[in-house]
Amino acid sequence: MITWEDYRNRYYYDIYAQRYSSDGTALAGNFKVNDDEGSAWWASPSISADGNGNFVITWKDERNGNYHYDIYAQRYLNNGTTLGSNFRVTNTGEKMQFSPAVKLWNNRIYNTWTDNRAGGTGFDIWANVLDWSDPVGIKESGNELPAIFSLHQNYPNPFNPSTTIKYEIPSQNAVGTSHDLSVRLIIYDILGREIVTLVNEQQKPGYYEVQFTSNNGQLTSGVYFYKIQAGSYVEVKRMILLH
Template sequence: DTYLVYPEGSSNLAWEAQGSDIYGGTSGVDTLTVYDGSYALKVWGQYSGTYPNQTAVFQSHSLADLGLEAGGLVAIEGYLMSPSPDYIGQGLNSGYLFLSFWDEAGNMLSSNLSHLMDRTMPSDDWHKFFALGSVPEGASYMNAGVEYYQVSGNDHGAVYFDDVNVFVPVTQSIVRLRYEELLMGAMEDSVHHLTVDWNVGAMDVWDETPSSNGPFQFTLDLSSTLGIDESNLPDVFSLHNNYPNPFNPVTNITYDIPEVANVSLEIYNVMGQKVRTLASGNHEPGRYRVIWNATNDFGEGLSSGMYIYKIQAGDFVSVKKLILMK
């Protein structure tokens, strides 16, 4: 992909590799940890020309090529970080993501900015930012990228950008199953019933809010596909070890039910508080699997740490541990 830089010829930016020394820090000690991959983009002040000024690194897209028309939605998402030895909080400078829409004559019709990476944000941590834009009437192309804003020559600090992506948000309900990841694994393990967790959320420029009536589940009955008969049914109640473990963002929890039983499968935090009910109700004999996405009963993502999952089926009770790592 081709990246453009404004102003052309700007030298106040660099692709920094994982482990690179941080400006102003101790060599070999204060080093860069990228968010994803092997490199991150570093941008700092121009220290020349007039103030305030902006340095932009971006891509230009034809709206026709993207299939976007007036009123269509487009978004940009990415991660920003400013290290403490070269912290953006040394003044009023900032970094952010942007979308801008232009007509054929080169006139900017509108722009949308993410929240700012500035002195109000903690140093050293990667922060997720997001901007959403609507295509205005008369727009022919769009610029999408990152920008550094320098207030004056006395305002200092650098911002690193990583894992920046542009996408067209989905505006209708859609469920996609990856055959290899879900069905093949279930069939190889002779799983008769597969339950998948999923959430609906609303996104704006600042945040993502889960649906108030979620999360949701759907269950696939694989019995006919597997050609199940009584000889293939489990002989004893069992709760299997989840996998992967540790996990992020999803894990598989499998359990065996040898006879008709009322079953509950629940997740608890280390304080003993129930955070999620994954299964509840009458079960026919079979092997069951739940794919859990680390959300609670309100559809909110859980924090990293150890959790307990517990099954009760008639007189059978089993408890195991799992670890969520983000």
């Protein structure tokens, strides 16, 4: 397999890839890796395969805007079938993350990248390890606390029956308080009716994730919303349940 930045579709680069057999014969055609169609930059891809031929591609990605690159990834089975959708490797909304490198080994995805979330002109090297079968369980190395509040898009989305929601509570200095914050995370249907409260407790600064399961089919397919309130911070995002 090879992967590259590609200019064929518009002013902005996409990430493309090509599979080959062991004798160098191209398998099918070029395929686009990034699934976001917004006006953003996708660049610096890295690729790794395991002994079974399954492979993963990572790249720096500007889909979240403000020239703050994140690292995204996509998994593939050995026959080229896409496994899930693009997912975010890094879990900070601050500054830039770029120059990714990836290694797929023993059902784990090992990621490293350059990161300047600490601010200033310096850069650090960060890393994490993701499970091949469930890459949303992000645990980054390093012990720095988030600098801003953030509610992430659930993954997978659409989902059935379960999805994971991640959010970040910044350091107490960043929010101007010395106390833990009261955090509520609630699921609503499209009519604004409360479905379930996932979180309702005092929480310390840090990275959090919670799983939402659609009650064994008791919820109908459609659009739902999840809302977080942490102190004065409020944000709402949309998700889709498909049976």
